[in-house]
Amino acid sequence: MSRRADREIAHGKKLSQVDPESVWGWKTPAGQVRAGRRAERIATGANLGPGVLALEVGCGTGLFTEMFARTGSRIVAVDISSDLLEMAVARNLPPDRVRFERKQFEECDVDGPFDAVIGSSVLHHLDLEKALFRIFELLKPGGIMSFAEPNMLNPQIVIERKFTFMRKWFPQVSPDETAFLRWRLRSRLGKAGFDMIEITPFDWLHPHTPERLIGLVGATGRMLEKIPLLREFAGSLYIRCRRPS
Secondary structure, three states, rough: OOOOHHHHHHHHHHHHHOOOHHEEEEEEEHHHHHHHHHHHHHHOOOOOOOEEEEEEEEEOOOOHHHHOOOOOOEEEEEEEEHHHHHHHHOOOOOOOOOEEEEEEEHHOOOOOOOOEEEEEHHHOOOOOHHHHHHHHHHHHEEEEEEEEEOOOOOHHHHHHHHHHHHHHHOOOOOOOOOOEOHHHHHHHHHHHEEEEEEEEEEOOOOOOOHHHHHHHHHHHHHHHHHOOOHHHOOOOEEEEEOOOO
16 A cells, blocks of 8 residues: 555544544534535435445445435445444444445455445545546446535635644644645546536535524525635535546
């Protein structure tokens, strides 16, 4: 494994000693709403449902795996961290439909091809060129890639990623992770061979939004997602593309 992979494994071990989902912001009331909306977007974009075979990249603790599994799809979920995978396995998801495996994705040797390759906040941890090539290889012709990733134009994400001296205030950020500018990512996806590329800024609901304001902030955020220029500063990017048939 690469030194970068070793650092990701160490980061997973560090997170496993606390509460990863709290550190990532998924356990607050606003975080739960945010996670549910994100999972729905990824699942809908990937056409998940009964009869669909999907590969989830970077499943971590299995939080999103559990939501994806509710669609009735069969899911192979991989992660580089054995510590986080232990938490995922402890969810006791249906073994006939969900299988967890420890893999470094860029060198992932799981059996494909898959109808969809999906993931939440994982591509920015990987060697992007190798990861996109592997996703393309693992998809069936006509198969869908559906991911949500951090947006580098979001002010908080800029601070987290660019000002390394402030990392102690952001324990969720691993040493090598980055974020994406959508026009650059679109170019990378095109060069990897994908077509029907859609990259959409979304997600203005911060996980620490007070519960009484979730409805208001969520509605305002959905409005901002439709406004040119302003939408570019949203927290996340939704990415959907296809391996040509």
